[in-house]
Amino acid sequence: MKSIASGSSFKMGTLCALMVLYLLASLGWAEEGREATATSYVERGISFAKRGELELAIADFRIALQFDPNSAAAYCNRADLYYRRGDYQKALGDYNRAIEINPTLSAAYTNRGGVRFLLRDLDGCIRDHNRALQLNPRLPEAYHNRGLARHDQGDLDGATRGF
Secondary structure, X not given: OOOHHHOOXXXXXXXXXXXXXXXXXXXXXXXXXXXXHHHHHHHHHHHHHHOOOHHHHHHHHHHHHHHOOOOHHHHHHHHHHHHHHOOXXXXXXXXXXXXXXOXXXXXXXXXXXXXXXXXXXXXXXXXXXXXXXXXXXXXXXXXXXXHHHHHHOOOHHHHHHHO
């Protein structure tokens, strides 16, 4: 059996050109594949989280971030689980990263505001809830938590108006 390169009508330059075209096409497909794979891991992580399997969910979000380090969804979902576990510093770090990637993610602001409230960063809590409400004024938890923070600051009028 003759190899393709040894065929009389086949030129080595043609083989090189085909290889370059294949590699270029593969790079584009690889990037799309990486994002699709990251999305699959995020979705499976969400499924694990709903079943209460937090460690498996966190592992899937970690894998998703290996495929797509700019997945705001993976960071935000993993932060939610750190929050549920009471690991507020890790949650804060992941919410920060999710917001860096996607500054219009209202859920990340709302949830980061909740973490800041628990860490007693009341000014940060209020700022985050204000931003979340700018992005989506239909977030009752943002109004509620902002009101609690204002109450804890001694701003009873602001708390009352905010609820």
